[in-house]
Amino acid sequence: MEAITIKDIARALNLSTSTVSRALRGSYEINPDTKKLVLEYAEKVNYHPNPIALSLKENKSRAIGVIVPEIANHFFSQAINGIEAEAYKRGYHVVIFQSHESYERECSNIQHLVGRKVDGVLISLSGQTTHTGHLLEIQKRGVPLVVFDRITNDIETNKVIADNFQGAFQATEHLILNGRKRIAHITSPSLLYTTQERLEGYKAALAKYGIIFDENLVRYCGFAPEEARQVIFELLDTQKPDAIFTASDRLALDSFAAVKAQGIRIPDDVAFIGFTNLGVAHLLDPPLSTVVQPAFAIGKTAAEILLDTIEKKQNASEIRTIKIATELNFRQSSK
Known part of the structure; x- marks a missing residue:
């Protein structure tokens, strides 16, 4: 038949x-x-x-490109799982590139994806990206684009993010309600959208409870592994915080290890909470309290929007920013 x-x-x-x-x-x-x-x-x-016939008839590759700063980051690996799940369900392949936090490499990745004639691009911006010309260029070529997690407001396109503000607000409020008043915030480079949103959530929680914001308790870290340790040692020595709220997986682990190395008791001397997707958070000693980003859902939702645009299920002129709620896991480190 x-x-x-x-x-x-x-x-x-x-x-x-x-x-x-x-x-x-x-x-x-x-x-x-x-x-x-x-x-x-x-x-x-x-x-x-017939996917082959569709590809030939529609003059499409049935492939989408994904650019992330680092696959080894637990958040991005989970987000990629979400992207691939949706793409596979709808008959698309996924081509993955890493920028390794380099703007130059990110631009090169974009050129390679356009050269491979992918049907659309999903991207989470590198730590060095301050210009969006390379993204505007692919939009001019008619390539659908969705930015997720690390986004920018300098370009009009669909965006999918965690509710960074609310997650940071709730983490800081939790520490305040447990009696902490000198809450340090260790975070990523200030140009990142996620950094700005989480800082605002932290500041809003302090303001709600009448605690004056002290910029000396905020530290920005680059991506070198040793930098967080040096920052935390200096912070503990000069500012004497009674709690620490970190803004990423890497900073959570590096800062947690640095505090323990100083012989400081968690949570007796310093309470600790991270904004992280670490799968081993509950195995640390003491188990680490976390604000968990819905990484899989962010990736899946970003892929849905991109594929809907490619397949014209969504009007390309309808630009949305979707925020997905975070999940709070309070454990022994923040009590």
């Missing part, structure tokens, strides 16, 4: 093949009643699209 084709469905329903094709993709351009009719008939006759 020969496989059912789009032409067969079009002939049976007295519709054009282009209408059937768009209806099967869920295009917003197709009348809902027509879309329902086509989908129900396709299911009835057990229609399955």
